[in-house]
Amino acid sequence: MEGEELRRSEADTIDLLNQFERILESDPQIDEVGFLHPSQFSKLNKEAGHSSPSSDDNTVLRSADGNSVFWNRDHKLGISTQVLFPLYEAAKHAFMAASRQYKALNSKSDVFGDEKSLYVSLSLDNSFESDVMKHSWALLLLTSDFGTAWHSRYSPFSFSVQ
Structure with missing residues (x-):
């Protein structure tokens, strides 16, 4: 139960x-x-x-x-x-998961792959980047001192997940 x-x-x-x-x-x-x-x-x-x-x-x-x-x-x-604490926890979890997925996809992207796999990779990349931006916005409205979220919004290509 x-x-x-x-x-x-x-x-x-x-x-x-x-x-x-x-x-x-x-x-x-x-x-x-x-x-x-x-x-x-x-x-x-x-x-x-x-x-x-x-x-x-x-x-x-x-x-x-x-x-x-x-x-x-x-x-x-x-x-x-x-609902502040559960909402913060959910936003943080969603942001961190999207960040890890985005970073993993970028580190594994195969530039030399065929055209179809490159298209799928770019499509997924945009989807994960959009998720990172959406979740970081929610997270930063709940707590403005989350540095990783700020950095991801400043430059989505240079943030690191800790």
Whole structure:
């Protein structure tokens, strides 16, 4: 039973990260990020003119257990303090995995291979580079002092995974 709960928890955390990254992709003009106590979500809705959580027109996004975890409106993003640590852990894990895959692909790329394998290699390279950028963005919004993530965004061809 404990293993099943752990897998469900990991799946919920991955879903949480995916939801967070979808918010970032859907609103690239987010100019403010704040970490909120869960009790603050209802106050934000009232200030935004919503009387109940059900009428919030996707301003408040909820986790699988029904708790409010994100608030997004007018390029402002609020993240519940209850999900900060699991969200950070998921973002860090996803970033590090994508970084390792990207680095491994670049170190093994065969420039002298046939045209088809070179095309597949370049396609995978772009996919992993995109994943590195997406996950580093999420990670840096949660903690701005993660040097490897900063370096990967500065020059995706020169970062190192530690």
